[in-house]
Amino acid sequence: MKQLYLDCQSGISGDMTLTALIDLGADIDYIKNQLRQLPIDSFSMDIKQTDKKGISSKELVLDFPDEHEHVRAAEAGHVHSHHHHNHSHTHSDDHTHHHAHRKASTILNMIKESELPSRVKERSRSVFEMIAQAEGKIHGMDPAEVHFHEVGAMDSIIDVIGVCLALENLEIDRIMASPVPTGYGKLRMAHGLYPIPAPATAEILRGIPLADFQVEGELTTPTGAGFVKALALEYGQMPALPMERIGYGAGKKDFEHPNVLRAILFQANDKPESETITVLECQLDDMSGEALGYLMEKAFDKGALDVYFTPITMKKSRPATLITILTKPENVLVFEELLLRETSTFGVRKSQWERSVLHRRFQTIETAYGKMTVKIGYKDDDIYKITPEYEEAKVVAAENNIPLNEVYGNVRKAAKEQICSSD
Incomplete structure (x- = not known):
């Protein structure tokens, strides 16, 4: 199992992450070819070697030919050009971008409908969803409706999907990160002068350990x-x-310190993952079924690992419900707040559990119903589980008027044959 450590001692941005992974060995041609299959503006991507206070590192060079045409037309008086500042990089000079503003839902749908590898889709969507939720909260709007003039510009789409492609190319299974410094001061963005960290950055970093680097x-x-x-x-x-390889990605700015992101590749023992999770519990006997259903939906929306209700009997033989939420330790406060706000409980119990999980990967396979996605659970070279994606199987079952179990069986059979033959 390959494990990546993001050493964010000088902070982290989209372009720094992409170049650090390319310096680590990710194939830039693979990344470009995959990106060019998406319905996005034409672009050129290159890497230049640069020096950051004595550290030789790679810097991203992105260019958009269509943008030059737009600028020339604007200068000739044919088109009214629209100016905005893009803060999704470490450089602070104003940019003039002429890409169509894309809504979060448009970007997420583009990823969903693409032919990108399954894990790339999953990772890309989770990053964009995280940013959209933060921007939505800051601007007081539905995350799906957020216009990504800040993070939806072409260079940011390339950064996010490019990084997820680089992770796939390097076959990274697990990612860790150091505590993160934010910097301080003021930042000029599309809406005016903002504090650093930018409001969206601060929102995203809730629950993440910060580094004290002023x-x-x-x-x-x-x-x-x-x-x-x-x-x-x-x-x-x-x-x-043991460290296998180290890559350095340069930021666009120069500071008194080396402005680089260090990405380190480790080869971890290929055994079932062991991780710590937090379990939150409360029990109550006075909530309606509708309120419980609403609570479960909100908990999953906020990223709960699992939520379940257990029927119990409380004092005076009252029928009641035990609510259990499993979460990553860093998100505990979110779910404590949810339980105290959305239920009638006056207290929440919590405990730390260790759990072992199989390594997981997603793979697209050919089936009698067309291309479908399966989740594979494995340890070492042994495959323990092959599970079709429920949403895809549900559609197939409905379209073909056949039982869901039959779809599952046929997809599993096709997956076993293809995976075994490819091994």
Whole structure:
């Protein structure tokens, strides 16, 4: 199992992460070819070697030919050009981007309908959803309706999906991150002068350990924060494992310190994952079924690992419900608040559990019903589980008027044949 550690001592942004992974060995041609299959503006992507206070690192060079045409037309008086500032990178100079503003729902739908590898889709969507939720909360609007003029510009779409493609190309299974510094001061963005960290960055970083590194300027951007929050499973110091390779990605700004993100590849023992989760519980005998259903829906929306209700009997033989929520330790406060606000309980119990989980990957396979996605649970070279994706199987069962179990059986059979033959 390959494990990545993002060493964010100088902060983290989209372009820094992408270049650090390319420096680590991700194939830039693979990334570009996959991106060019998406319905996005034409672009050129290159990497240049740069020096950041004595550290040789890679810097991203993105160019959009269509944008030059638009600028020339605007200068000739044919088109009214629209100016905005993009803060999803570490550079602070104003940019003139002419890409169509994309709604969060448009970007997420583009990813969903693409031919990108399943895990790339899953990771990309989770990063964009994380950023959209934060922007939506800041601007007081539905996350799906957020217009990504800040993070939806072409370069940010390339950063997010490009990073997820790089992770796939490097076959990264698990991601860890160091505590994150934000920087301080003021930042000029589309809406005016804002404090650092930018409001969206601060919102995303809730629950993430921060590093005490006082530097004036924006060290961590919403996109960088999105990677740390959506993709990392753990935060803290480097694991006690042998390092295989190290990559350095340069930020666009120059500070008194080396403005680089260090990405380190570890080869971890390929055994079932062991991780710590927090279990929250409360019991009550005076909530309606509708209120319980609403609570479960909200808990899953907020990223609960699992939620379940157990029928119990309380004092005076009252029938009651035990509510259990499983969550990552860093999200405990979110769910404590949810239980205290949305239920009639006066207290919440919590405990730490260790759980072992199989490694998981997603794979697209050919079936009698067309291409379908399966989730594979494995340890070492042994496959323990192959599970079709429920939403896809449900559609197939309805369209073909056949039982869901029959779809599951046929998809599993096809998956076993294809996976075994490819091994």
